[in-house]
Amino acid sequence: MMPSIVLTGQDLAIASVLILLDGAISVAYRLGLHRQLAIAAGRMVLQLLLIGAILTRVFDAAFPPLTLLVILAMVALAGREVAVRPEQRLIRMGNYTVGAAAVAFATGITSILALTTALRPQPWYDARYAIPLAGIVLGNVLNAASLALDALLGSVVREKAAIEAQLCLGATNRQAMGRLLRAAMRRGLLPVVNSMSASGVVTLPGIMTGQILAGLDPMEAVKYQILLMFLLSGGAGLAVVAVVFLAARRLTDARHRLRLDRLARAGPR
């Protein structure tokens, strides 16, 4: 492996000039974004420094319950992101439970599979591997799950008449909602398909770029990226199926009704 180039504080300070440039553009063209830009940049730096400090501690501690706790916290945050995207909300915190359950299920299965078969660190639950892996799978699973949930909740509201027309003629809830469930799953899976077919041609994936910059041989970085892509698509698939079925179960009942009374529009945030 080539020695990686260590960045100094001075290097970062020079790069931060680019943020000042953005601010200048905002002022010059009266975009009104400079305040938000400054806050976002500040948040980004603070959040990343904080996570860096936390990860250092967690890696050094090598204490599995702590690793699990960190991953659960990440899952909870991802579940929340899935929950707040859709305009429609399942009542009684339904979006949160559905989102967190789907995200935890998909991330758990794909991460454990990768750690025990492909990556095989010793031990397999080593925080140095488990946390970053869970993180990247989570980010992707979150995206798939939130798109699918948003699509499903939006479409059942829009297509209430179509769903009920089928129920009125004796269709089961599965038959009446099947088309919308499939459309929601497709919606959630499209970004994964897109990013797989574009990677290496349109984009150099971030992880791979990072590894090459950090000195890893490109071929090795590519192998990692391929593994990762498989993990991400598997995770997205599981998340999309879980979120759609969990949400659909709440949108209907044992008497095959469409229960839109269990949906509420999100209030202003």
Next chain:
Amino acid sequence: MTQERLRIQAMRSSLVGPFDLSVAAGECIAISGASGSGKSLFLRMVADLDPNTGAVFLDGRERGSFAAPAWRRQVIYVPAESGWWSEAVADHFSDLAAARVLAARLDLKPELLDGPVLRLSTGEKQRLALVRSLLPASPVLLLDEPTAALDETSQGHAEALLRERLQAGTAILMVTHRSDQAARLSRRRFVMAQGRLTPA
């Protein structure tokens, strides 16, 4: 002809009811009332589309002993606004040949059945939704303003069709604002007010 087809006992939801009603085979009941009084809710509850308590019997058999889809094949609700789940009109009919026969009786051009839903007018949609719901020849029909968007000729033809069904023993609960229509089809009329049914 006094055989009881549909019996509703203490049926209520959190919003409307309780309702008690007995409908004989071949009988048409007309329901009128201000909008928002609960007429559509009442029909939806009979079809078990909205949660409700109480008991409903079809030919003496309690609703709970039917699977919900089986119940709705017997007690068919036709909402005022029809829903369409596919682009092609033909996809919405289980028996296309039988649908063409009924459609012709409601003055619908035969080629409509081969076109897209997008090209249908409101009145055409309403008649096709009626056709769709008449095809299974169910023992009970719940009709929510079935002829609201129709001109007088089509309305007459639709009523003739419904009268045939009544003669065959179908029980019809019909929400209608037209007192002339109510007079032509039904012997008993009810008014819905504040979520309660009272004889008119």
